[in-house]
Amino acid sequence: MIPYLDLTILHAGIRSELDAAWNTVLDSAWFIQGEQLAAFEKEWANYCGVNSSAGCANGLDALRLVLEAWKIQGKLKPGDEVLVPSNTYIATWLAVTQAGLIPIPVEPNPDTLTVEAVGLEEKISPRTRVILPVHLYGRIAPMPEIMNLAESAQLLVLGDAAQAHGASWQGKKTGAWGHAEAFSFYPGKNLGALGDAGAVCSSDEDLIRLIKTLGNYGSEKKYHNLYLGFNSRLDELQAAILRVKLRELDEWNRERLNLADRYLMGIQNEFLRLPADAPAGQHVWHIFQVQTLHRAELQLYLQSAGVGYMIHYPIPPHQQPAYAKEFPGQTFPISESIHAHTLSIPLFPGLEIEKQDIIIQVLNQFTPKL
Numbered sequence: 001m002i003p004y005l006d007l008t009i010l011h012a013g014i015r016s017e018l019d020a021a022w023n024t025v026l027d028s029a030w031f032i033q034g035e036q037l038a039a040f041e042k043e044w045a046n047y048c049g050v051n052s053s054a055g056c057a058n059g060l061d062a063l064r065l066v067l068e069a070w071k072i073q074g075k076l077k078p079g080d081e082v083l084v085p086s087n088t089y090i091a092t093w094l095a096v097t098q099a100g101l102i103p104i105p106v107e108p109n110p111d112t113l114t115v116e117a118v119g120l121e122e123k124i125s126p127r128t129r130v131i132l133p134v135h136l137y138g139r140i141a142p143m144p145e146i147m148n149l150a151e152s153a154q155l156l157v158l159g160d161a162a163q164a165h166g167a168s169w170q171g172k173k174t175g176a177w178g179h180a181e182a183f184s185f186y187p188g189k190n191l192g193a194l195g196d197a198g199a200v201c202s203s204d205e206d207l208i209r210l211i212k213t214l215g216n217y218g219s220e221k222k223y224h225n226l227y228l229g230f231n232s233r234l235d236e237l238q239a240a241i242l243r244v245k246l247r248e249l250d251e252w253n254r255e256r257l258n259l260a261d262r263y264l265m266g267i268q269n270e271f272l273r274l275p276a277d278a279p280a281g282q283h284v285w286h287i288f289q290v291q292t293l294h295r296a297e298l299q300l301y302l303q304s305a306g307v308g309y310m311i312h313y314p315i316p317p318h319q320q321p322a323y324a325k326e327f328p329g330q331t332f333p334i335s336e337s338i339h340a341h342t343l344s345i346p347l348f349p350g351l352e353i354e355k356q357d358i359i360i361q362v363l364n365q366f367t368p369k370l
């Protein structure tokens, strides 16, 4: 059996550094808001090419805290509209809804699967305040045109970079494009903690300070509360682990790119639609997905061939029971088609070439009977 994802190989290579990081925190006996977090926030901001970053508890909170901070700054008010992709993980939408704002779905480009300026522009209304592009599956959205549109329409841009650590456009990385960008360090992401963690990046240092305050009960000074805050902090153990793993991120992303190139060259099957290629750097291949009209059959076939797979994602947000009431009768055909046909195959640092060749061979021999 070839698993969809195996983190043991990746951790084995840095096991002694992870152990040392863990022990440093244990020995310090300081677990929340200490040196490790401060150092990681600096290193992460530096990596992304921004002035500052704020750690928080997870990717959903990272998105939400930006929106809450913009409300406090008077840039947003409840009921304002946020343009979101119609195809994304539900967290993108939940952050908007939980902040009292209205998600307005925008269909993606069917080749790149990210939103772009043309689709976004059509959905701008007098109540639109924010564009929330997602760098889906590791591919950075076309940020130069999105930032131009935002400037001419006077909108804020919040990037969802939960799947795209290190992806760049014209050399400028995710985290540095939007007015703020949010990251998740969920274990399976390109940069993952050993539990939940997240961060916001921005060159607006006031915003980052406000987000740190909001994530710490709205208090800058202990037991003095300026805002109705949250408890959303990145703890010292996770920060120490992330500092070790950050040193490997570029190498891991190179390995992902190499594996993706081998899939793009090697998979040749008229029943499988491969993802569009992208210049090096613009895609960090968090997920390699193929699309097929015969997905149920492909799933059974992969199960019997012993190849792991996942579906990202089976149901689009507007059709989830949680949201169905708010989008009655609305259809987003591009998103619905992606969700109905997509299937993700194994791609992770440490996946051996021999195993990848088996996966390629298995996929090339897939012939649907129905």
Ligand SMILES: *Cc1c(COP(=O)(O)O)cnc(C)c1O
Pocket: 058, 059, 060, 061, 088, 089, 091, 092, 134, 160, 162, 163, 184, 185, 186, 196, 197, 198
């Ligand atoms: C993982 C993910 C999130 C949420 O991150 P968590 O850390 O799980 O809260 C948000 N958006 C996208 C696109 C994601 O893939």
